Amino acid sequence: MIRRLARGAAAGALATxxxxxxxxxxxxxxxxPGQPPRHIVRAALPGHRHRPKRGERTLGALAHLGFGAATGAAFGVLTGNRRPTVRFGVGYALLVWLGAYQGWVPALNILPPASRDPARGRPAVMAAAHVVYGATLALAVGALRRAGGTPTKEDR
Incomplete structure (x- = not known):
């Protein structure tokens, strides 16, 4: 279990x-306009939730990396000893995107829901970014399992 978490977290950081x-x-x-992780951190820091704050760029990047690693760790556990497919990784990442950008991010009044975003390009960019995350995550988890000598169900 610890190995799955660690490999998933490492793969999640790379995918991020x-x-x-x-x-x-x-x-x-x-x-x-701007990076969503920075908007999220901006809203969490003291002061006006939509005004730029000192350190938000660095904190946004660190928060994004941490969230990506945590989401990757969950993926590592979820996939068990199976070699994850790219299709499964992409589906997983798109569910993460929907949960965030149709769910908790608009619920916290940070950004509008993806379905009503006035920045018309943002939903497409973020969906594409999550597709890349999911594909990279699946490939990296599989590679780390093989490199670590962990047999998958397919190998047995």
Whole structure:
């Protein structure tokens, strides 16, 4: 169980980095104003929830990496000793996206729901970023299991 958590967390951190590249590209292309993790941290810090705050960029990046690692750890446990497929990883990541951007993020009044976001490009960029996260997560968990000598059900 501890190995599954650790491998999942490591894979989740790696997947968060690849996901972040998609998010940065989307922002630079003008498809979304700012990074959602920064908006989330901004709302959590003291002061006006929608005004920029000192340190939010660094804290946003750290929070995003931590959330990605935690979500990856859960994926590592969820997949057990099976080698996860990319399709399963992508589905998992899209469920995480829906839960966040249709669920708790708008419920906390941080960003509007993805279905009603006035920044029209943000939902598409974030969905694509989560697809990349899920694919990377599944591939990385599988690779870490093989590298660690953990046999999967498919190997037996």
């Amino acid at each position: 980095l690849t996901m972040s590249a998609v998010m940065l590209a989307g922002q630079r292309a003008g498809l979304m």
